[in-house]
Amino acid sequence: MQVTGEKKRGVWARLLFWYKNARPVSLPQSLLPALAAYVLAAGEDGFAPWTGLLAVLGAELAHLSLNLFDDYFDYKKQASGFRVDLVKKGERARTAKCAYITSGEATLSELLAVCLGFGGAAALCGFLVFLTAGWPIIWPAALGLLLGIEYSGEPLRLSYRGFGELTIGVIFGPLLVCGVYLAAGGAYFWRALALGLALGLLVTNIVYTHSVLDIKADTFTGKRTLAALLQTPKYQLAGTAAFSFLPYLLVGLAVLAWELSPCWLLTWLTLPWAVALYGSVRQFLHQPGVRPQRLFWYGPMGDWPAYCAAGLDWFLLRWFLARNLLSAFAVLCLLAGLLS
Numbered sequence: 001m002q003v004t005g006e007k008k009r010g011v012w013a014r015l016l017f018w019y020k021n022a023r024p025v026s027l028p029q030s031l032l033p034a035l036a037a038y039v040l041a042a043g044e045d046g047f048a049p050w051t052g053l054l055a056v057l058g059a060e061l062a063h064l065s066l067n068l069f070d071d072y073f074d075y076k077k078q079a080s081g082f083r084v085d086l087v088k089k090g091e092r093a094r095t096a097k098c099a100y101i102t103s104g105e106a107t108l109s110e111l112l113a114v115c116l117g118f119g120g121a122a123a124l125c126g127f128l129v130f131l132t133a134g135w136p137i138i139w140p141a142a143l144g145l146l147l148g149i150e151y152s153g154e155p156l157r158l159s160y161r162g163f164g165e166l167t168i169g170v171i172f173g174p175l176l177v178c179g180v181y182l183a184a185g186g187a188y189f190w191r192a193l194a195l196g197l198a199l200g201l202l203v204t205n206i207v208y209t210h211s212v213l214d215i216k217a218d219t220f221t222g223k224r225t226l227a228a229l230l231q232t233p234k235y236q237l238a239g240t241a242a243f244s245f246l247p248y249l250l251v252g253l254a255v256l257a258w259e260l261s262p263c264w265l266l267t268w269l270t271l272p273w274a275v276a277l278y279g280s281v282r283q284f285l286h287q288p289g290v291r292p293q294r295l296f297w298y299g300p301m302g303d304w305p306a307y308c309a310a311g312l313d314w315f316l317l318r319w320f321l322a323r324n325l326l327s328a329f330a331v332l333c334l335l336a337g338l339l340s
Contacts, residue, residue: 015113018114021071022064022102025302028042028323029206030063030172032330033199037177038265040195041186052184059176065118066148068170070159072111073152075101085120106261140179144171162229165208173200194254195333198247198267202326205243205277209322212236213315223253233285239280247289248330263336270332272297273325280318293316299324 035057112189126141147167150156159168177196178189186192211225230236251267252324254260280292294317296303301320307313 008046009183018068019064019105020116021068023067023112024064024201025262026206026323027060028327028330029203030176032057032327032334033172033177033196033203034059034180036195036330036333036337037180037186037192038184039334040177040182040192041181042337043340044186045187045220046185047079047134048183050173051129052180055127055129055133055137055183057132058122059180060128061118061125062144062148063172064153065115065122068111068115068118069099069149070152072108072115073154073157075108089123095209124222129183133185136182137179140182144175144179145187147171147175154221160224162224165204165226165241168207169200169204171202173197191254191259194250194259198250198254199326199333200245201247201250202322202329203244203293205240206319206322206326207279208239208243209281209318212240213284213318237278237282237285240278242326244278248274261336261340263339266332266336267329270325270328273299273321273328277318277321277325280321284314284318288314299328 038052038056041052042049099113101108126137129137147158148171150158150166151161153166158164174193174196177199178192181192182189197205208226211227215225215227226239227236230239248268248271251260251264255262255264276295276298282292283292292314294304294313298321299323300317300318301307304313307316
């Protein structure tokens with residue numbers, strides 16, 4: 001019995017190990033848009049609560065799978081410790097990417113098996129949703145899977161050709177929102193599309209901010225991000241402006257068209273986060289040596305003292321600020337949906 005208990009503890013420890021390496025810190029960028037879609041459908045006559053929740057669960061499992069697939073394909077592309085080398089040369093770069101592989105804690109074959117495990121669990125959720133919701137949910141699920149694999153996988157490798165950020169935005173914006181909305185019994189497609197586009201831009205903003213900050217390391221591996229495609233600080237900052245501020249215009253237009261109720265204008269309360277992110281990215285592009293200042297209203301940012309000690313505050317402040325902008329916007333979407 002003792003051996004069996006130790007084995008169970010070992011299995012759970014390994015599952016926790018892989019869950020942590022699947023970057024659960026990024027889950028809000030899929031969970032909150034999915035919940036916003038769920039609440040949007042909740043006010044309609046055909047609302048299917050359990051099917052909708054199953055779709056949300058499937059989306060989160062798929063997100064974990066795609067995070068690990070990204071590590072898998074990136075590591076195969078460049079398996080050396082190039083990020084550490086860049087730091088030694090005086091360049092700013094994160095050094096934690098695929099650390100569990102480079103440290104020997106896991107093998108590439110184990111990583112692939114876990115990718116497929118999370119993906120298989122997501123597929124099971126999708127199949128159960130299909131049994132209830134039928135064919136309408138197939139197109140967002142299938143297109144999301146295709147784009148997710150091709151984000152960093154062969155043959156398209158979209159993240160290496162300047163389309164990665166937009167791909168992530170489409171997956172966790174219009175496709176995710178429309179998929180969950182349809183699974184939950186929603187019938188007004190255009191309102192889901194408007195919400196999905198607005199949230200998708202803010203999701204794009206997270207990975208776009210990431211690419212602006214990590215441009216040196218990405219260029220070293222041959223990954224051509226949207227930030228690299230835009231080339232100059234002027235156009236890179238214009239990208240930040242577009243992804244940060246266009247969601248408010250979309251919500252406003254949807255309200256004017258009566259696709260969304262005026263309650264959805266509550267999302268405009270998050271504009272200070274958008275302005276702060278824009279200003280912080282501008283500082284990074286024009287004064288990269290200046291250490292960013294964290295203000296209390298920026299929201300939660302994990303173990304901030306540890307990040308500062310590790311010299312990652314320049315990266316994580318902007319990344320967390322972009323994530324917190326999406327989170328605040330999506331939470332107000334939930335409130336607007338409940339009030340509508």
